[in-house]
Amino acid sequence: MKINTTAKIGNLEIKNRLIMTAMGVGLGNHEGEATEDFIAFYARRAKGGCGLIITEITRVCEGHGIGEYDQLSLSTDDNIPSFTKLAEEIHKYGSKIFVQLHHPGRETYTQLTGTEELVSASAIPSVAAPQPTRSLTIEEIHELVEQFGDAALRAKKANVDGVEIHGAHGYLIQQFLSANDNKRTDEYGGSAENRRRFLLEIIENIKEKCGEYYPISVRLSSSEFLDNVGITSGITVEETIETAKAVENAGVSLLNISAGTYATGFTIVEPTSYEQGWKIPFATEIRNNVNIPVAATGVIREAGFANKLIEEDKVDFVALGRPWLCDPDFGNKALSGNDDDIRKCMSCVYCFDTAGESLVTGGAHAKCAVNPEMGNETVYTKLQKNGNGKKAVVVGAGPGGLEAAIILAERNYDVTIFEKNDYLGGQLYLASLPPHKQKMRYFIVYAAKKLKDYGVDLRLNTTVSAEEIRALNPYVTIIATGSEPIRPSKIPGINNDNVYTPVEILKGEVTLANQRVIVVGSGLTGMETAIALQTAGNEVSIVEMQDVCGSGGGQTVIMDERGTLAKLGVCTMPGHRLLEIRSDAVIVADNADIEVEIPCDSVVISLGVKSVNSYEDLLNDLSNVFVIGDAKCAGRRIGDAVHEAYKIAYRI
């Protein structure tokens, strides 16, 4: 395997070609120490075969430099001891570690910074989360340059192998680099050369303080892809090539190429619709113009694909983010060619959303939908293999049921799993049906292999009765029967012939064309159904009771879906609740209870789901009966079901 060859970053040898990129996971404390949880999280990935770990964003100053409540900090000497311990742990596995130095610029919150205004290259607020923003003074820029250098020196003192300057993803350095954000008229604005000055001065300062040979990586967005949202003044690949040459001349040892800015966040943390490796050609183009190693990220999910990138000389290092969250052993499995054993990232962005939930408040960490151990390395320390062949019954093979069956089987329980459908995955399978959503099947494929490996008795097309379960005399029974679409019986016309469910549309059981269609409900399923219908030549309107179209899903997924709805011209009506369905119209009421008639031919009801659980009461004479996932509480996400399943299967 080509990925299993050494390569150098400056004078630093990396044992393989796999890099874990920076991801904010919220395992720290407000002081920014590398806490035990942080160290355990990173060490687990080092143990799992990662060549180079790059920490999450690490602030270089307090106040306006704070980007997350629980982020790492090297703004003072106070945290050098904990970073020393972190480096020591990583080195135990032969891996190397870089600290990513970061300033958020305008992409943070005044609640976090404690300042009245955020700072940026110019006084232009964020598009994503606008807050009062002012431009940095020349004196402040000079001070920040020093602070980046000081933070790098602290990393070096902590035996950290190198630093990465975060010049991508729309944060402060990119706010200087981008002509879309930088409107300064002094020596830090205007020409591309001036806009690069801040970054180059930081590099120079780090080299002055840390020495000529201390490795520096610079993360850059190859393109901001702002043209995707109609903005023409964003950073392009051509401009990034020139920036890459400039930072190479400044003595940088590695370029880590990503893409995007906050307005195009879906190109940073891509939802599932993006193809594997889609950013690689841009990184390769940049690599062709420099003589230092280039790492690149871009929805790389399969080990074979990663290996091919090295084999075909597209990049020097394969940079992976979320795959390390899903499977800490990605490296070892990939290096040994066990691609099928890798629990692959579906790009569901549950990690990004859960990280975001505590970004301002702290107190919680990012979670991976299909790896409940992620971030809980100090909690789930050892899976006890003490099932001793005791019987375990799982009813329902959705994500929760599959996870429960895998973990119980791994613990040596004798597992039988019943599924009424002829497919695994439940709602997850349905979520994989729309165009470009096939990656959502990764977990199903992985689970199917695991069930086979562990010899789990899988019974598809089987509706099991309570008596049949009882007859198996189970030690533990997991009810994971999921949910079914809500069809509110009180709505007049709900059972009309022109009313359908998203499942009927997405599975192709019903075909609508050249019709005016109302989709009621704008969850992910509703939006995807609307997209499918509009693409099929219908004129679609989405009616949503909440004030927001597209709540309840991943943030970048929603951005992506909304962008598609806008491009397709789907009409969206948030703040309207369904009152009645007629043969040629629906009647809705808005936030002020004003009734509006919307002419239509067909209606698709996507009002979410309700729990299906016909077993719990029938099995109350059995011990250890657990209801999980949507069967327990409907309408939650894949991760909620999987985490519940894991917790029970781990502890029983």
Place this chain on the structure above:
Amino acid sequence: MKTKIVLNSEEALLEPSAIMGNEEGIYFTFMSDLGVIANVLPEPLEVASPLVSGYIVEIKNASFGERYMEAMLGVYVKLNGKVGMYPVTFLLSGPGAEMATYLGREKTGLSKKICENEDDISIKRDGDVLRGMVKRKGALLLDVSIKLGEYNNPAVGDIYNNPTAGKKTGGTSFYFHTVLEPDENGKAIYKKVNLISNEAEYAYHKWEPGKVSVRLYSSENDAWGEFPVFENMGGAYSVNDLEMKDLYIVGNPDPKKVIPKLMSTRFDKVALLKGER
């Protein structure tokens, strides 16, 4: 009093002040799509936010004419680092609509059209609920309701600079003043465009926040439905005086690039080129 065709030089000056006094109606903001907004922006304006703001108001005491109804949709833009509002399209009705439209288009460069009936633009109030509607040539373009109380999303307060009765707020707007002249073939073409920057001041008598529901539609002549409504952010019932200060030319963008973004908001389809030139 009878008027005369020929005025003396002092009489022939336009009223210099532009005060929309006692402006009363519904203000609303919703989250739309960056790409759609960017697409309607003439150069060199750049999109600053995915938000769209609008209003339906009755302007009772205009310094330049009789009372009229006005509806507007505008977006947030940036120019040389300054963030401001670009009003994309205006519709007017009522006795003062004609003068407000002529002045708006010729003096300021606003994209204004007139609705044929006064009640094409309407605001009705029933207790704590107001409903505003905009129709033109028989087609419904905007239907917005507001239930007074709280914003849909409290963040919208900052967008409006948190107005209260007695408070004054200001802001920058950008307009495109176009110069139409005959070319050497005797055909009228746009030879020049002035990008205008204008400071305006709102003096609020009332600002009552509320929860809005925005419905936008397009017709053959007016593409108000082009902006998707992804989130109702909120709005208010307000009474205020709006003063538009002096106008400054801050650029002369290429008419070929700008004009295609302006024509449909100033002219109906019937006035635009049909068939091969």
